[in-house]
Structure formats: C-alpha cells, structure tokens
Amino acid sequence: MKKSLLLLLTFTFLFAASTFWETVIEIEKEFYTSRESRVFALSTETEGNATAAGQSVGETVAPEHPPGKEADDLSSVADEKIRKFNILLSVLKERPYEVNNPNNPFYNPASSEQLRTKLKTRISVNKQYNYDLAVVRDEIALLELDARKHIYGFFIHLADRWTEMSNEELLEFFKKSSQWLRSINVGKYTRLYREAKENDDKISKKIVENYENLRMHYHFFSEFLEYVMSNPSMFRYRSLTSLFKLNEIIDRINSVELFAKINTDLRHINTDMGRLLIFLLIMVVAWGSSYLFYYKLYAFLKRLIEAQKHETDELLLANLNNIRRPLFILVITFGFRLGLEVLFHPAPLPEKLAIFFFAIVVATVAYILILIVDSLFFDYMVKKGELKNKQLRQELINLILSIIKVTVVIIAISILLVRLGVNITGLVASLGIGGLAVALAAQNTLSNFFGLLKIIFDNSFSQGDWIETKDTEGTVVEIGFISTMIRTFDNALITVPNATLANTPLKNWSKRTVGRRIKMHVGVTYGSKREDVMKAIEEIERMLMNHPGIATPKKIDRQLLTSRSRREKKLVSMEDKYGVKTTLLVYLDKFSDSSINILIYCFSKSVIWQEWLDVKQDVLLKIWEILESYNLDFAFPSESLYFDPENIKESFKPFAKTPKIPE
Structure with a gap:
C-alpha cells in the first residue's frame, strides 16, 4: 500500500477555511457593526420624515463615510466588500451543502422558533402591565429574528435553485427580497434607541444591542442585493454540458x-x-x-x-x-x-x-x-x-x-x-482538545518518533552502519518512524525502538574514515640475544612505516580535514570527529612468564573488514620473516624441570643399601 503526497499548496487554506455562515457573520462584523456612527451622522429629520411618510429607513438614508476619509481608503473598502461578496457567492455555488445547514451560527430554525414564541409571549404580557421599554426591546428582537430568518431563507433558495433559474427569474427573486427589505420600518425605534444609549439599565442596553444587530443585518443584506442585482451574469450555470x-x-x-x-x-x-x-x-x-x-x-x-x-x-x-x-x-x-x-x-x-x-x-x-x-x-x-x-x-x-x-x-x-460538508475548522479544534489524550495514549510512539529525530540530527548512525550496543550488534538496515531494523552478523533481523537507541550508549564502528586497529604481542624466547631483539623491533617499525596498507601521518590527506574544519567552523578535533587514526607503536613491552613480549600497535588505512584482514595477514607474515632473519624463535607457554644430582643421590640412598645375603 502506497502512502501519500500532495504539493498543491492552493488547498492548504482548507484547514482554516470558514463555513458559509461564518463568512456572513465575519462580513457583517467587519463592515456593518459601526454603521450607527455613520448612519446617525445624518440629520435626525431625515429618518423622522421617512418614517412619517411610511417609508423605510433604507429608502432614504444612505450611509455616509466619516469626514476626512481619503478617496483611496473608500475605494479599498469597497473593493474588499466586493471580494468578500464574491467569496460568499463562490461558496454558495460550489458548496451548497454548507448553506443548507440548519445547525449554523447565523440562524437555527428549531431554536429560533422557540425564541420567537417566547418573544411574542413576553410582548403580550409586558403590554398588559404597560412595560413599554420591555415591549420595545422584544419587538426589536423579534424584528431582528425575522431579518435573520429571511436572509437564511434567501440564501438557501438561491443555493438550491440558481442552476435552474433564468436571468429573469433571478432578477424577480431579488426584487421580491428587496421589496421585503423596504417593508421593514426601523425608523420608529430610532428615537428610543438614542434614548436607551443614554441609560445604563439592562433593558436599555438590550434595546441598543438588538437595534444595532437589526441595522447590521439590514445594511448587509441591502448592499448584497444591490451587488447581485447589478451582476446577474455571475449566476450563469457553467456545467460541463454547457x-x-x-x-x-x-x-x-x-x-x-x-x-x-x-x-x-x-x-x-x-x-x-x-x-x-x-x-x-x-x-x-x-x-x-x-x-x-x-x-x-x-x-x-x-x-x-x-x-x-x-x-x-x-x-x-x-x-x-x-x-x-x-x-x-x-x-x-x-x-x-x-x-x-x-x-x-x-x-x-x-x-x-x-x-x-x-x-x-x-x-x-x-x-x-x-x-x-x-x-x-x-x-x-x-x-x-x-x-x-x-x-x-x-x-x-x-x-x-x-x-x-x-x-x-x-x-x-x-x-x-x-x-x-464537514467543518474542518471545528474538526481541527476538536483534535486540539483531544490532543492531550492522544499524546498520553501514545507516549511510547511519540518518544520513538522523537528518538528518530535525535538519531538523525545527532548523526549517531546511518543506514548501513555497523553498530554495537549492550544487547545488540549488527548492520543498520532501515531507520523507521518508530523503530530501527538491525541485521546481526548471524543473519537475524532485530527491531529496536528508536527511543532505546537514542538513549543508550552505542558503538558505531562505521564512523571511521582512516584506521582500523591492529594490536598484538609477539613473544620471543628468553634465550634470544638482546641485540637481536632490538634490531628486530627497529626492523618491524620500519616495515610498518613503509607498508602501503598501514596508516601513518604522511599518508593522510590533511588538506581534506582542513577544508572540513573551515567549512564546519567548530572547535573540535577533526581526526576524532571523522575517525582518523595513525598511531604506530613498536616497543619491548613485558617480560612475561614464558616470553619476552614485543608490543605492536598500528592501524590499517582501510576500515573495511576484509581489507583489514588482508593487511593484518601481510603484517604477520612480514613479522615472522623478520624474526627468522635475526634467529629469534617464537615463545610459547612451557615448563622446565631441573634435577639436582646430589639431592637425587641422597634421596635414593635408602634404596641403594647392599642386600643381606642369607646363610
């Protein structure tokens, strides 16, 4: 089973994309929440006259921008509104299931109907007790609820039917919504809204909140209708057939x-x-x-x-x-x-x-x-x-x-x-909430993954390296997300968790550039002459210095190490970091029980096992030849028995008496 990829960066916005109704709310809050500061900058007579004439506020009151606002700023705001409207239309056409979703933050039909019944009941009761402010509060809330209901129904109908409607049908549909919008009489609540702003009681604050929400929905829907009515061609259905x-x-x-x-x-x-x-x-x-x-x-x-x-x-x-x-x-x-x-x-x-x-x-x-x-x-x-x-x-x-x-x-x-139609934003948020539980349940998995990162960035070992730990030795086959596979030298495959390898001391025999150690003691017999032994030691040292397979300082490319040191700019020994060993020692080392030992300590140039064995074999043969040339014999463990003649004679006297001859 193949795993996966995707380099289409244009889709990465999906993880943070808002749904249709969340976008509507964002547009309203961004462009229409401060409407009163602009709308009410007009003369109070404008709204009053409009109300008296039986007209809606939307027919006569046009929003004005604050004085001193530069023309280019106004243009940029208009362009941003158009861009957001186009986003709404794109979602409506491409993902209609997001529009026709009753469980949305803008208008929920079930809960809204319950609220409508509650508001009507409260209005009726408050009228009986002459609680005028409470009546105004609930009437504005009911009107705001009706506005949201109409906007909700408008977008659902448009999402479901736009592919089937002609331009004439679309324009007729838009005109009906515009007529409904003009029928809203908000002006009669303007004076009460201004008075409520001057008070600090709970009912007044609620009147202000409900009124501003109503105006926000009103002006958003008004400008959106104006935009789509002037651009009906945006709803031309471009199916593959057409x-x-x-x-x-x-x-x-x-x-x-x-x-x-x-x-x-x-x-x-x-x-x-x-x-x-x-x-x-x-x-x-x-x-x-x-x-x-x-x-x-x-x-x-x-x-x-x-x-x-x-x-x-x-x-x-x-x-x-x-x-x-x-x-x-x-x-x-x-x-x-x-x-x-x-x-x-x-x-x-x-x-x-x-x-x-x-x-x-x-x-x-x-x-x-x-x-x-x-x-x-x-x-x-x-x-x-x-x-x-x-x-x-x-x-x-x-x-x-x-x-x-x-x-x-x-x-x-x-x-x-x-x-x-799944809300990815909500899904990502839920994953964030459950992240702690997942982390606790997958502690070992996460520790192994971070162990992998530690192995890679510390460069502890790589695939193909010969490593050795307290319990395992072999060649690294593959370093996975969770574990590392190691092939032992008896051809078994071992799986070790990355966390174990990252937190345990290990030997990496492959991190050697030059030098695989050859160490031995050569013993010669005690009957050897001192001069011959010293000459043999000198000869062995010369042989090793000139041997093509033995590492010496003269045979190492120092320029390579110098360039690496300059490139990395670290105060570390390049010989130790890259594994370069050129030590060569030949000394008379020890007088042991059965031999005079000569220490031979050097490194082969190659770190490959087979090549190391070839070099070691050749060195042993040459040492043998040198010892023979100086009449030196290899010593081996032995025991010598020495007999004292006088002691033996005395010991055997009792047995050496002349025997008595019988008569």
Whole structure:
C-alpha cells in the first residue's frame, strides 16, 4: 500500500477555511457593526420624515463615510466588500451543502422558533402591565429574528435553485427580497434607541444591542442585493454540458422529426433521444480514449524508451506502467460524469453522484502524486546519484518522503471532508482538545518518533552502519518512524525502538574514515640475544612505516580535514570527529612468564573488514620473516624441570643399601 503526497499548496487554506455562515457573520462584523456612527451622522429629520411618510429607513438614508476619509481608503473598502461578496457567492455555488445547514451560527430554525414564541409571549404580557421599554426591546428582537430568518431563507433558495433559474427569474427573486427589505420600518425605534444609549439599565442596553444587530443585518443584506442585482451574469450555470455546448447539439437532435416522435414516449422516463445519443457517444469516446491511453500510447512510449538504450530505461518503463492504470481511471471517471450530466440535463448532477466522482478524482490524483514521488524522485534522483548533495543521508530522505506522502493523504482526506460538508475548522479544534489524550495514549510512539529525530540530527548512525550496543550488534538496515531494523552478523533481523537507541550508549564502528586497529604481542624466547631483539623491533617499525596498507601521518590527506574544519567552523578535533587514526607503536613491552613480549600497535588505512584482514595477514607474515632473519624463535607457554644430582643421590640412598645375603 502506497502512502501519500500532495504539493498543491492552493488547498492548504482548507484547514482554516470558514463555513458559509461564518463568512456572513465575519462580513457583517467587519463592515456593518459601526454603521450607527455613520448612519446617525445624518440629520435626525431625515429618518423622522421617512418614517412619517411610511417609508423605510433604507429608502432614504444612505450611509455616509466619516469626514476626512481619503478617496483611496473608500475605494479599498469597497473593493474588499466586493471580494468578500464574491467569496460568499463562490461558496454558495460550489458548496451548497454548507448553506443548507440548519445547525449554523447565523440562524437555527428549531431554536429560533422557540425564541420567537417566547418573544411574542413576553410582548403580550409586558403590554398588559404597560412595560413599554420591555415591549420595545422584544419587538426589536423579534424584528431582528425575522431579518435573520429571511436572509437564511434567501440564501438557501438561491443555493438550491440558481442552476435552474433564468436571468429573469433571478432578477424577480431579488426584487421580491428587496421589496421585503423596504417593508421593514426601523425608523420608529430610532428615537428610543438614542434614548436607551443614554441609560445604563439592562433593558436599555438590550434595546441598543438588538437595534444595532437589526441595522447590521439590514445594511448587509441591502448592499448584497444591490451587488447581485447589478451582476446577474455571475449566476450563469457553467456545467460541463454547457461548457462543451452539448445542450445545443441535444436540441438539434431532438428537433429531428423521427426523434421528436420517439421523445413523446420517452418523456415518461424524463429523457429524450438527444440526451441518450450524446450519452452513448460520450461512453464510446471515453472507452476508446482509455483504450488508447492504456495500450496504444503505452506501447508507443515503450518503443521510444527502449530505442534510447539508456540505463534508466527499466525505471522509466516501470513508472509508466504504474501511472497508466490511474490515468485510465481518470479518463473513465470523466466520461461517466459528463455522460450522466447529459442524462440529467437541464437539471444539475445529483449531489451524491457529484461527490462520488469527486472522491474518485481526488483519490486517483493523490495516488498518482505518490507514484511520482516514490518512483521518479526516490529511484531516479537518489539511486541514480543525481542528487547535488551526495552526502544527503538516506534515512533523512526516507523521513522527508514519508512526511510528504502522509501529507498528501491528509490533504486529500481533508479536501473530501470539505466537499462532504464537514467543518474542518471545528474538526481541527476538536483534535486540539483531544490532543492531550492522544499524546498520553501514545507516549511510547511519540518518544520513538522523537528518538528518530535525535538519531538523525545527532548523526549517531546511518543506514548501513555497523553498530554495537549492550544487547545488540549488527548492520543498520532501515531507520523507521518508530523503530530501527538491525541485521546481526548471524543473519537475524532485530527491531529496536528508536527511543532505546537514542538513549543508550552505542558503538558505531562505521564512523571511521582512516584506521582500523591492529594490536598484538609477539613473544620471543628468553634465550634470544638482546641485540637481536632490538634490531628486530627497529626492523618491524620500519616495515610498518613503509607498508602501503598501514596508516601513518604522511599518508593522510590533511588538506581534506582542513577544508572540513573551515567549512564546519567548530572547535573540535577533526581526526576524532571523522575517525582518523595513525598511531604506530613498536616497543619491548613485558617480560612475561614464558616470553619476552614485543608490543605492536598500528592501524590499517582501510576500515573495511576484509581489507583489514588482508593487511593484518601481510603484517604477520612480514613479522615472522623478520624474526627468522635475526634467529629469534617464537615463545610459547612451557615448563622446565631441573634435577639436582646430589639431592637425587641422597634421596635414593635408602634404596641403594647392599642386600643381606642369607646363610
């Protein structure tokens, strides 16, 4: 199972995107909450006259901007409003399920009806007791609730029907909403609102709050209606059928006399010959195109690749073979979607079918991106040595690739969830709340992941290194997210948690550039002459200094270490950091029980085991030859028995007496 990727940065906004109704609330708060400071800057007579004449405030009162506001500032505010209105329209057209959501923060039908009943009851009771301020408070609240209800119904109707309505029907719908807006009589509450602002009691504060909310909804909806009425072309339905002008072809087919007669019978199943023939044609074209993609185009590209006879031919063919199946699925999916849209014409494709095809496309594109990352990036750039940074560690590449592929899966799932109407913002917030519980439940997993980061950034070991711990020794096969696989020298595979390796002392035998130790004691017999032993020691030292496989200071590239030191700019020993050992020692070391020991301590230039064994063997043979040339014998553990003749004679006297001869 492949993991995942997605480098389409344009989709990253989905994680923080607001829903439709949250966007409405944001627009109202950003542009319409301070309306009273501008609206009431007009003369009080304007609203009063409008009210007296039976007109709404919206007909006569036009908002003014504060004096001194620069023209370019006014223009930027207008441009920002238009941008936000366009965002609303885009969400309404592309994600209508967000609009038709009763559980929204703007207007909830169930709870709002309960509130409406409560307000009407309170108004009736307060009128009986002549609580005029309380009556005004609840009347404004009821009017504000009606405004939200109408705006809610307006957007739901528009989201459900805009693909079916003509420009004339849309304009008629907008005009009806505009007439309702003009019927709102807010002016009669203006004086009470101003008086309430001067008071500090709870009822007055509530009157101010309800009135300002009503004015906010009023002016937002007024300007939005004005915008859409002046731009009805924004609601032109651009389906695939209309995009490819298939609707015109359908009408021409249905205009044929023979097909027109057949359509009289087909109307009972809500279809016609034009749509059926176009559907069949699209299916044939889709299957034909997929066949060309899957077989013919693949065979053609295969011949071109094989003709080049390049070392990457096999890799390219494998990649091409992996990608052609998802491309086949994409072509078939597009064909079916277009064909079904033709069958449902002029109505739009049902939402469930649209989501189904959308899910197939998202999954297929994500899979193709994963294949591209896995095959082209990893195999070609890494295995073929095309990376500019030759020292880039394999486990770091694996980590980056895994993160990229997991990111693709997460983003693909997020895109699908948004298409299904899931509020990603709420989901992310809930994940943040449950993050503590997840962290507590996955302590070991998290510690192993951070152990991986410690291993990588400390550069403790890499894939292919020979490491040794208290319990494990072997070659590192792979450093994963949770654990590291180690192949022991008896060919067993061990899995060790990353946290264990990150927090335990370990030996890394592969972190050696020059120098693998050769240490031994050569023993010669005690009967050797002192002069011969010293000459042999000098000869062995000369042999090691001149041996091509033994590391000495003269044979090391100091320029390489100096350049590394300048590049890294750290006050550390480059010999110790990169593992460069050139020590060479040959000394008379010890008078042991059975031999005179000569210490030989040096390092081979190569750190590879087999090459080290070759060098060590050659050194041993040359030492043997040198000892023979100076008549020195190898000593070995032995015991000597010394006999004292006098002691033996006395010891055997009792047994040496002359025997008595019998008479």
